């Protein structure tokens with residue numbers, strides 16, 4: 418029986434040609450952000466309708482640098498524990514304090530009511546994750562940020578192409594962080610981006626461009642200065658070349674994901690499953706299965722790959738938080754991701770649905 422992979426990027430001759438063209442050009446990388454990288458940034462900025470886009474070499478780097486724009490040293494940053502560990506690591510890189518808040522059990526995104534109760538004088542940032550591609554309640558977070566003088570920084574690693582109130586994710590928060598890891602809806606070998614939406618973006622744009630390239634500023638020909646510490650976080654030309662091609666088909670591929678989600682939502686006979694929402698890019702499709710280990714083993718025996726996104730960050734040794742997050746903890750003991758990528762055929766989808774209904 419054919420193996421159905423959990424993730425599977427879509428590549429065509431276009432990506433192959435773009436890679437070969439870049440290879441032959443011998444211009445493979447530059448911290449200056451020219452070439453394919455600049456072209457990708459411009460196109461992504463147009464796509465998201467953000468004020469600015471600054472590309473980097475991972476979603477983790479995007480989160481690190483976005484948080485560096487706000488001084489979070491010894492300040493609290495509100496985030497969900499149900500995320501990839503980078504969301505929390507980026508706060509620590511900046512000397513901040515992760516303040517984990519529970520999620521809404523239907524969307525698995527941060528619960529705004531719980532967030533409002535967690536805000537105190539030491540809070541600086543609200544950092545929601547658009548879980549699985551389903552947008553968090555940004556209007557409520559914008560209100561909370563205005564009322565309490567906080568910044569909204571979004572982890573949109575799952576949400577490239579998602580929308581909220583008819584606007585693309587990337588055009589709402591102060592800074593929005595994307596990942597273009599190979600399993601993501603827009604896949605690169607490695608890559609990420611930060612979109613900015615503040616009125617006065619110029620200052621932040623300059624800071625990010627310098628921080629992604631070792632702190633280099635004021636370049637004049639071959640001369641430059643360094644005002645502050647930066648990192649080697651710039652995107653390479655191969656990633657950008659692939660990204661330009663991936664961006665062209667993103668909406669089409671996301672539409673396929675939405676159609677698969679519709680079948681899952683209608684045909685999977687479980688009460689705990691990802692809701693149907695046209696705003697979601699469906700990076701993941703999650704179900705809740707109380708007997709998770711035996712279910713995953715059965716799926717594996719039937720050549721259907723599944724995954725766990727995620728184990729709770731607040732329980733990891735590094736964070737070892739005493740915070741109690743009952744909804745997150747329960748969900749993390751049951752959650753399973755099933756394949757939802759545009760390479761799935763109708764018969765693959767039927768096989769997945771039948772197996773879930775049989776074994777969950």
Ligand SMILES: Cc1ncc(COP(=O)(O)O)c(C=O)c1O
Nearest residue numbers: 475476477501503574596597598
């Ligand atoms: C929610 C979330 N945040 C951040 C990241 C980090 O992105 P990257 O792997 O590109 O560093 C990921 C990637 O897996 C993610 O899923």
